[in-house]
Amino acid sequence: MNTENCVHPPAYVSAKRQDRCIVPHCGKSLPPRRRRYCSNECAIWWPNNHYWTMAAGAAMKHNREVNSIAVKLKSWNGHEFERIIACCSRCHKPPLGEYEEGVTHREALDSRLEIDHIIPLNGSARSTTCLNHQENLRVVCHKCHLELTREQRKSGLIGRKT
Ligand SMILES: [Zn+2]
Numbered sequence: 001m002n003t004e005n006c007v008h009p010p011a012y013v014s015a016k017r018q019d020r021c022i023v024p025h026c027g028k029s030l031p032p033r034r035r036r037y038c039s040n041e042c043a044i045w046w047p048n049n050h051y052w053t054m055a056a057g058a059a060m061k062h063n064r065e066v067n068s069i070a071v072k073l074k075s076w077n078g079h080e081f082e083r084i085i086a087c088c089s090r091c092h093k094p095p096l097g098e099y100e101e102g103v104t105h106r107e108a109l110d111s112r113l114e115i116d117h118i119i120p121l122n123g124s125a126r127s128t129t130c131l132n133h134q135e136n137l138r139v140v141c142h143k144c145h146l147e148l149t150r151e152q153r154k155s156g157l158i159g160r161k162t
């Protein structure tokens, strides 16, 4: 994970106009009237890769774009319509209960989508951290999340403090 130039939230970057976009992988020269970022995309890059709530939202949005299925549903008056449902990126199953009937509460909870840190937080605060980089996040169902955490614990990624 590339965390170079990432340590300081943009708020700490001097208020004076920068010469180049401060997003590490960008560095384009700034168009007139831009002070830190070359574009709106770059302006959202830092929060989307560090602040948990923003990063989680961005990860969910991305997963929805790449891991969705279309399901046919029937409305109350028998009219059929299609809905796009985001799936787990590991087992590729959609959350149950979103559209199926007769799903138990347990099944619904197990299939609920959550976000897993590939390099685990391991007890560190998640509100603002480079561990929230998009490449370190994956959207998985609760069941897969538990299995992944178990694997991480087995391989020593979780639990060992250095
Ligand atoms: Zn940029």
Ligand SMILES: [Zn+2]
Residues within 6 Å of the ligand: 088, 089, 090, 091, 092, 093, 140, 141, 142, 143, 144, 145
């Ligand atoms: Zn899963």
Ligand SMILES: [Zn+2]
Residues within 6 Å of the ligand: 002, 003, 006, 007, 049, 050, 129, 130, 131, 133
């Ligand atoms: Zn970072």
